[in-house]
Amino acid sequence: MKALLFDFDGTLLNTNELIIRTFMHVLNERFPGQYSPKDCIKFIGPSLKETFEQIAPNEADELIAKYRQFNHAYHDLYVKEFDGVNETLEQLKREGHKLAIVSTKKKETIERGLKYMKAEHYFDFWIGLEDVKKVKPDPEPVLLALDRLKVPKEKTLMIGDNYHDILAGKNAGVKTAGVAWSIKGEHYLKQFNPDFMLHHMSDLLTIVKGL
Known part of the structure; x- marks a missing residue:
């Protein structure tokens, strides 16, 4: 898992x-x-x-x-959906992995987006702005997720499109992945040395096998 x-x-x-x-x-x-x-x-x-x-x-x-x-x-x-997101989430869930959202948004706004995507059921929970005192890149939101999921750090991956996500993951001691579809570009994210770079959401299906 x-x-x-x-x-x-x-x-x-x-x-x-x-x-x-x-x-x-x-x-x-x-x-x-x-x-x-x-x-x-x-x-x-x-x-x-x-x-x-x-x-x-x-x-x-x-x-x-x-x-x-x-x-x-x-x-x-x-808003628009990214290609392959729901299909990949469904496969990850089917394989028994634990999925959570760690965001700087308010939880009600996360929920609205998930309902738009019809993706609420894939996630164990979502951590929003009101759940923490310090937001990413502070490790607090990631550490809170780890505490709730009860999964070792070495078996955990933080995925995001901004440096806040990569640094929060690193600060918490977990593996990190950037997404090449970030509006700021793949080159921008590479500056922060994520462990992996996703060019399509489905890349996660291969990455998790090596965690």
Whole structure:
């Protein structure tokens, strides 16, 4: 039995367009003409609190609220499924592996995405923003998942599309995998030396055999 811990946005579900459109909506209203969609790519990965405290520390809570309102309203319009995700999750579950999500999103937003994908039943649980005091790249969320799953670190893989995911896994002492479909690119992820690089979700079926 192996444990696979997945980031959510940009790893299991393509939320890139949704996230960029949401940031542009919020930032254009507050800082007209100062940000482009390309600028918003760097905001994908960190928590909203981290991002908005850097942009406007005295208005972070207000901007987060506006972000969540728009993001919720347009969620299903702009998200897309990545090729092979559900089929691979189904096979991993069939093989008896434990699957969990470790995300910086709120749990209700993770649940909405999973329902869109019809994938809730594959996962033992999902860890969201409200479950931890420190988010990725701190190891706390990964360590919490390990504690719940009762699987040794050497049999655990953290999978994600951002450096936060890779570093959180490394900081927790588990193996890591980057996804080449990250909006920031495979080259970006390779800087952080993940143990594996997925070019298609189904690559996991081979990787788990070696864990």
